[in-house]
Amino acid sequence: MYAQMVETGVERVQVVAEMAPDERAFQARIDADIKIEPKDAMPDAYRRTLVRQIQQHAHSEIVGMLPEGNWITRAPSLSRKAILMAKVQDEAGHGLYLYCAAETLGVSRDRMIADLHAGKVKYSSIFNYPTLTWADIGTIGWLVDGAAIMNQIPLCRCSYGPYARAMIRICKEESFHQRQGFDIMMALCRGSAEQKAMAQDALNRWWWPSLMMFGPPDAQSVHSAQSARWKIKLLSNDELRQRFVDQTVPQAEYLGLRVPDDRLAWNEASGHYDFGEIDWSEFHEVLKGHGPCNRDRMRMRIKAWEEGAWVREAAAAYAEKRANAPRPGPLPAMRGEGDRRAAPVG
Amino acid sequence: MLEEDIASTNVGLDLLGQARLWLAYAGEIDGRSEDRLAYFRESGDFRNLLLVEQPNGNYADTIARQYLFDQWHVLVLAELATSKDSRIAAIAAKALTEVRYHVERSSRWVIRLGDGTDLSHGRMQAATDALWMYTGEMHIADASERPLIEAGIAADVEALRVPWLADVRSVFAEATLTVPADSWMQGANGRGGKQGVHTEHLSHLLAEMQVLPRTYPDARW
Numbered sequence: 001m002y003a004q005m006v007e008t009g010v011e012r013v014q015v016v017a018e019m020a021p022d023e024r025a026f027q028a029r030i031d032a033d034i035k036i037e038p039k040d041a042m043p044d045a046y047r048r049t050l051v052r053q054i055q056q057h058a059h060s061e062i063v064g065m066l067p068e069g070n071w072i073t074r075a076p077s078l079s080r081k082a083i084l085m086a087k088v089q090d091e092a093g094h095g096l097y098l099y100c101a102a103e104t105l106g107v108s109r110d111r112m113i114a115d116l117h118a119g120k121v122k123y124s125s126i127f128n129y130p131t132l133t134w135a136d137i138g139t140i141g142w143l144v145d146g147a148a149i150m151n152q153i154p155l156c157r158c159s160y161g162p163y164a165r166a167m168i169r170i171c172k173e174e175s176f177h178q179r180q181g182f183d184i185m186m187a188l189c190r191g192s193a194e195q196k197a198m199a200q201d202a203l204n205r206w207w208w209p210s211l212m213m214f215g216p217p218d219a220q221s222v223h224s225a226q227s228a229r230w231k232i233k234l235l236s237n238d239e240l241r242q243r244f245v246d247q248t249v250p251q252a253e254y255l256g257l258r259v260p261d262d263r264l265a266w267n268e269a270s271g272h273y274d275f276g277e278i279d280w281s282e283f284h285e286v287l288k289g290h291g292p293c294n295r296d297r298m299r300m301r302i303k304a305w306e307e308g309a310w311v312r313e314a315a316a317a318y319a320e321k322r323a324n325a326p327r328p329g330p331l332p333a334m335r336g337e338g339d340r341r342a343a344p345v346g
Numbered sequence: 347m348l349e350e351d352i353a354s355t356n357v358g359l360d361l362l363g364q365a366r367l368w369l370a371y372a373g374e375i376d377g378r379s380e381d382r383l384a385y386f387r388e389s390g391d392f393r394n395l396l397l398v399e400q401p402n403g404n405y406a407d408t409i410a411r412q413y414l415f416d417q418w419h420v421l422v423l424a425e426l427a428t429s430k431d432s433r434i435a436a437i438a439a440k441a442l443t444e445v446r447y448h449v450e451r452s453s454r455w456v457i458r459l460g461d462g463t464d465l466s467h468g469r470m471q472a473a474t475d476a477l478w479m480y481t482g483e484m485h486i487a488d489a490s491e492r493p494l495i496e497a498g499i500a501a502d503v504e505a506l507r508v509p510w511l512a513d514v515r516s517v518f519a520e521a522t523l524t525v526p527a528d529s530w531m532q533g534a535n536g537r538g539g540k541q542g543v544h545t546e547h548l549s550h551l552l553a554e555m556q557v558l559p560r561t562y563p564d565a566r567w
């Protein structure tokens with residue numbers, strides 16, 4: 001997902017009898033669905049795992065701005081342009097909420113960004129694919145935001161308070177994004193033969209990477225089991241993927257598009273769609289850095305960060321001068337804070 | 347920084363929203379839609395200020411362009427808000443509330459960069475110096491504007507030169523920047539943005555922006 005294959009640092013899930021008293025008390029709180037808040041005691045492994053998971057999620061929001069930002073200047077109408085700008089801006093807001101949530105666990109935003117740029121922390125594999133046509137923008141909204149919602153709705157109930165609250169806000173916006181993406185697809189599928197072909201081509205390229213977003217099967221994974229015990233992962237990757245397929249296939253049919261999977265079939269007995277084998281070697285290659293856009297995405301992020309260095313230094317120098325200035329007067333606010341889309345969550 | 351990404355997108359969204367309102371109103375005259383006007387005109391048909399088609403450059407270039415424009419924009423909109431044309435007055439009044447915030451934000455950045463580090467000061471000054479020659483035409487009324495100004499419909503942009511310069515001077519003073527000396531202004535000869543004579547940048551911007559509707563002229567999106 002946006003946070004794929006998060007390590008917990010444990011080798012196996014402890015049984016209650018093996019836990020120290022404080023660990024047992026912590027687990028009891030989680031079992032009783034009492035939210036963990038930043039000031040509460042928590043096991044180190046829980047804290048580290050959450051930092052990793054929230055951070056990956058935050059980076060995914062930010063890197064995810066790049067493939068969609070690629071089409072802002074070329075959006076085919078002014079209203080589509082406004083919607084896409086607002087969408088990409090929402091993703092920046094999501095990144096901000098999540099960085100703030102991670103910061104409550106004692107890691108700074110600068111640290112997290114440095115780790116991303118150093119390649120120490122991943123972001124979702126999906127954003128390493130290119131957006132080649134306008135239909136890709138529709139497809140991303142429909143499939144990628146759709147998959148994000150699938151994953152994130154359960155996380156609204158996760159055990160860590162700031163993360164759960166961030167998820168609630170984010171999910172509301174993601175469902176807008178998904179509807180807007182689907183709306184782009186509808187316009188294309190009702191349009192000319194060329195537009196319809198554009199839509200089908202985009203679905204052909206994004207379908208399998210979208211299924212990979214949920215991560216490899218993890219029913220046997222000790223990390224997933226531990227995360228489930230901590231209630232920071234509520235459903236298995238395969239369960240989420242199945243839900244996604246079940247939801248999306250009828251939508252593709254409605255659009256008149258063909259899902260590029262010969263083995264896709266409704267299974268009356270199970271009440272779910274059966275679908276073909278996912279090529280996990282592609283997924284692992286993309287995670288290792290061999291996707292079509294890994295290099296471009298990181299280069300772009302690092303460039304933006306480095307080109308902003310002198311601006312951040314200037315802002316800090318100015319703030320310091322003002323703080324030391326004898327004359328009274330409010331510090332000029334950094335606009336953007338408290339802005340209509342930027343309120344951080346705690 | 348992420349906060350700036352969000353804040354500048356807010357400005358972009360406001361300006362795009364305003365442009366759509368103006369285009370929709372303009373299009374009522376001959377039945378062209380906002381998209382027809384935006385996507386199916388050549389650069390020579392665009393009547394924008396040369397200032398706003400200049401490239402983003404570094405952040406000081408972006409801020410200088412934005413501030414010099416915002417400071418003019420806010421004055422023009424305040425005038426237009428009392429236009430005898432009620433549609434113009436209504437659009438301007440709505441836009442004015444947004445643009446007051448834009449100029450607040452961009453002037454803060456001019457000050458922050460101007461009075462930040464030596465490096466930022468130098469970049470902010472260089473950016474302003476480079477763009478100054480595009481600020482002249484903002485205050486020159488075109489022959490097509492004059493009758494509208496006399497009828498109380500359009501803003502008297504020539505009268506706004508003095509208040510604009512006063513505002514710029516006070517922001518620059520706080521920013522420890524030098525107001526560039528007036529020299530030759532682009533468009534002052536009657537061949538500038540308002541007459542459809544542009545810099546090289548506009549046709550590139552339009553080529554990118556218009557590519558899809560031009561490639562598929564009958565498509566609906």
Ligand SMILES: [Fe+2]
Pocket residue numbers: 061090091094170174
């Ligand atoms: Fe998001």
Ligand SMILES: [Fe+2]
Pocket residue numbers: 091145173174177
């Ligand atoms: Fe989204």
